[in-house]
Amino acid sequence: xxxxxxxxxxxxxxxxxxxxxxxxxxxxxxxxxxxxxxxxxxxxxxxxxxxxxxxxxxxxxxxxxxxxxxxxxxxxxxxxxxxxxxxxxxxxxxxxxxxxxxxxxxxxxxxxxxxxxxxxxxxxxxxxxxxxxxxxxxxxxxxxxxxxxxxxxxxxxxxxxxxxxxxxxxxxxxxxxxxxxxxxxxxxxxxxxxxxxxxxxxxxxxxxxxxxxxxxxxxxxxxxxxxxxxxxxxxxxxxxxxxxxxxxxxxxxxxxxxxxxxxxxxxxxxxxxxxxxxxxxxxxxxxxxxxxxxxxxxxxxxxxxxxxxxxxxxxxxxxxxxxxxxxxxxxxxxxxxxxxxxxxxxxxxxxxxxxxxxxxxxxxxxxxxxxxxxxxxxxxxxxxxxxxxxxxxxxxxxxxxxxxxxxxxxxxxxxxxxxxxxxxxxxxxxxxxxxxxxxxxxxxxxxxxxxxxxxxxxx
Numbered sequence: 310x311x312x313x314x315x316x317x318x319x320x321x322x323x324x325x326x327x328x329x330x331x332x333x334x335x336x337x338x339x340x341x342x343x344x345x346x347x348x349x350x351x352x353x354x355x356x357x358x359x360x361x362x363x364x365x366x367x368x369x370x371x372x373x374x375x376x377x378x379x380x381x382x383x384x385x386x387x388x389x390x391x392x393x394x395x396x397x398x399x400x401x402x403x404x405x406x407x408x409x410x411x412x413x414x415x416x417x418x419x420x421x422x423x424x425x426x427x428x429x430x431x432x433x434x435x436x437x438x439x440x441x442x443x444x445x446x447x448x449x450x451x452x453x454x455x456x457x458x459x460x461x462x463x464x465x466x467x468x469x470x471x472x473x474x475x476x477x478x479x480x481x482x483x484x485x486x487x488x489x490x491x492x493x494x495x496x497x498x499x500x501x502x503x504x505x506x507x508x509x510x511x512x513x514x515x516x517x518x519x520x521x522x523x524x525x526x527x528x529x530x531x532x533x534x535x536x537x538x539x540x541x542x543x544x545x546x547x548x549x550x551x552x553x554x555x556x557x558x559x560x561x562x563x564x565x566x567x568x569x570x571x572x573x574x575x576x577x578x579x580x581x582x583x584x585x586x587x588x589x590x591x592x593x594x595x596x597x598x599x600x601x602x603x604x605x606x607x608x609x610x611x612x613x614x615x616x617x618x619x620x621x622x623x624x625x626x627x628x629x630x631x632x633x634x635x636x637x638x639x640x641x642x643x644x645x646x647x648x649x650x651x652x653x654x655x656x657x658x659x660x661x662x663x664x665x666x667x668x669x670x671x672x673x674x675x676x677x678x679x680x681x682x683x684x685x686x687x688x689x690x691x692x693x694x695x696x697x698x699x700x701x702x703x704x705x706x707x708x709x710x711x712x713x714x715x716x717x718x719x720x721x722x723x724x725x726x727x728x729x730x731x732x733x734x735x736x737x738x739x740x741x742x743x744x745x746x747x748x749x750x751x752x753x754x755x756x757x758x759x760x761x762x763x764x765x766x767x768x
Contacts, residue, residue: 353467538752670697
């Protein structure tokens with residue numbers, strides 16, 4: 310969340326800011342550079358380029374924060390504060406808050422490309438991300454006391470025998486440890502860099518060891534719940550990301566495009582550049598958007614009861630907020646399309662109906678029940694939305710009084726799994742097969758499933 314309340318500007322104000330617009334070609338260039346990395350040297354050069362950009366943005370953010378503090382105390386902004394580019398009133402403290410929030414968002418956008426690097430160097434193996442994301446989000450790199458030591462360690466590691474080192478602070482998804490090193494022989498090694506070698510951060514080292522054991526040895530994921538384990542589905546991942554790519558291309562021409570997606574889903578895409586080129590008024594935009602969305606909902610079979618039972622996920626201002634989401638720069642899309650999604654110049658929304666989705670699972674033989682109460686409030690982290698019960702294929706146990714107890718197994722589906730089904734556009738067959746696989750294993754606690762072939766899906 311932003312440090313300040315964004316009550317003095319709208320999302321449109323954000324994307325119209327000159328700093329925000331200037332970041333688009335930077336993101337395209339960085340994504341292109343990332344995708345062309347084939348050597349250790351290229352990966353190190355990419356991190357240096359990303360680091361330079363990120364520190365520039367975070368320095369400006371820090372200066373704007375300092376200016377806000379001074380204005381609150383009745384002082385003038387300090388001399389070192391960057392030039393305002395929004396055209397807003399410099400005497401209004403909200404102007405400086407706005408500039409700070411722009412920089413906060415730009416830093417997240419840059420880190421999302423760092424996330425794409427992390428996925429790439431880990432071979433698109435989701436277990437590493439699931440294990441190393443389980444900490445609070447780190448603060449800004451600029452002004453960090455331990456940054457010089459981390460950079461020195463980074464440069465030294467990259468010069469030792471062709472090893473490759475990844476700085477975690479360049480990402481949002483790697484939150485445990487400061488750096489991961491690949492030596493070409495052993496599994497990736499995550500390290501905590503100590504500014505003072507005499508200081509011991511046993512808690513962080515313990516989480517590093519727990520994350521490593523979770524991935525390599527099947528131990529519990531970092532945290533207090535020992536029942537949270539990675540689960541290998543040993544199944545191929547199949548998606549409808551081709552539908553997303555086609556929708557983005559249509560929206561780039563039409564401005565607004567909506568379509569149904571197999572599996573009781575509707576996809577809506579808005580391209581602000583195309584809408585601006587067509588000169589749509591607010592009334593024209595709203596009418597065209599309503600017509601497109603209504604049609605897609607009808608085709609998906611999820612129009613009825615929308616306000617009570619439909620839920621959705623969106624790309625809007627979501628970049629580098631959730632470490633579990635695959636970063637846009639890894640989607641099999643053109644770098645320009647990725648940059649527009651990262652910067653909110655293109656917004657993609659996927660919607661489904663809880664009861665309709667439940668009936669889809671029931672049709673495959675799953676005893677699914679939608680347990681989320683009606684209402685259109687946002688999904689909460691960790692919220693249980695569906696329960697899937699499976700009867701144990703064992704002889705029933707007769708109890709006194711004519712009652713019969715049939716052993717069973719209940720799988721609770723939470724927000725993160727539904728988010729993945731929607732945003733990654735998993736094919737229904739692939740998704741259902743994964744659910745049945747988890748149920749058949751009867752793994753106690755909270756399994757975190759992952760597919761085998763994600764390196765074939767992402768870029």
